Amino acid sequence: GQQLNQSPQSMFIQEGEDVSMNCTSSSIFNTWLWYKQDPGEGPVLLIALYKAGELTSNGRLTAQFGITRKDSFLNISASIPSDVGIYFCANAGGTSYGKLTFGQGTILTVHP
Amino acid sequence: KAGVTQTPRYLIKTRGQQVTLSCSPISGHRSVSWYQQTPGQGLQFLFEYFSETQRNKGNFPGRFSGRQFSNSRSEMNVSTLELGDSALYLCASRQLMNTEAFFGQGTRLTVV
Numbered sequence: 322g323q324q325l326n327q328s329p330q331s332m333f334i335q336e337g338e339d340v341s342m343n344c345t346s347s348s349i350f351n352t353w354l355w356y357k358q359d360p361g362e363g364p365v366l367l368i369a370l371y372k373a374g375e376l377t378s379n380g381r382l383t384a385q386f387g388i389t390r391k392d393s394f395l396n397i398s399a400s401i402p403s404d405v406g407i408y409f410c411a412n413a414g415g416t417s418y419g420k421l422t423f424g425q426g427t428i429l430t431v432h433p
Numbered sequence: 434k435a436g437v438t439q440t441p442r443y444l445i446k447t448r449g450q451q452v453t454l455s456c457s458p459i460s461g462h463r464s465v466s467w468y469q470q471t472p473g474q475g476l477q478f479l480f481e482y483f484s485e486t487q488r489n490k491g492n493f494p495g496r497f498s499g500r501q502f503s504n505s506r507s508e509m510n511v512s513t514l515e516l517g518d519s520a521l522y523l524c525a526s527r528q529l530m531n532t533e534a535f536f537g538q539g540t541r542l543t544v545v
Binding site: 352354356361362363364365366369409411412413417418419420421422423425426 | 437439464466468475476478481483488489491521523525527529530531532533534535536537538539541
């Protein structure tokens with residue numbers, strides 16, 4: 322089945338630094354979703370991307386849908402301690418909108 | 434608008450028992466999907482329901498089952514529990530024809 326390769330697996334940064342993570346796949350997709358999960362909680366949808374080349378922002382977060390439709394990037398600018406958590410990319414295969422495949426996640430630690 | 438609600442938040446069960454988890458979707462969302470999250474396997478799709486019918490199924494044994502009611506609320510059941518079933522079980526709801534899925538806080542199941 323389809324797999325999403327997310328990198329890096331973990332990041333340790335200082336408060337105020339910018340963060341970049343990405344997700345790649347061998348398959349072409351029409352949608353990319355980015356989620357953040359805090360410990361013991363469910364994932365929260367951050368950004369949804371629907372078009373190749375699309376660049377979308379949500380506050381300090383910016384995500385891009387790769388031109389090849391096989392990858393996506395998430396950037397966080399000027400990180401703060403509450404950015405700590407696990408970030409996941411996800412997408413749905415074909416017409417199975419309700420069946421999301423997730424990347425392995427990027428664990429972000431922000432040192433004050 | 435209320436988010437996705439999952440009950441209970443925590444459960445401890447003994448091997449061999451069965452368990453039922455409940456999910457109330459966001460009002461107006463007709464699709465409900467269930468996911469299992471473990472440290473080793475990450476987030477894995479279990480099944481999706483809409484219009485009271487299972488539409489997609491992940492690669493899990495028949496011990497995992499679900500159903501959806503006419504008000505879109507959903508339940509999942511796990512029979513003959515095994516230690517390996519210990520996980521965070523997440524429910525997500527979405528509007529049909531939209532991939533954006535919104536997750537509940539999850540039910541943490543511990544099998545002893």
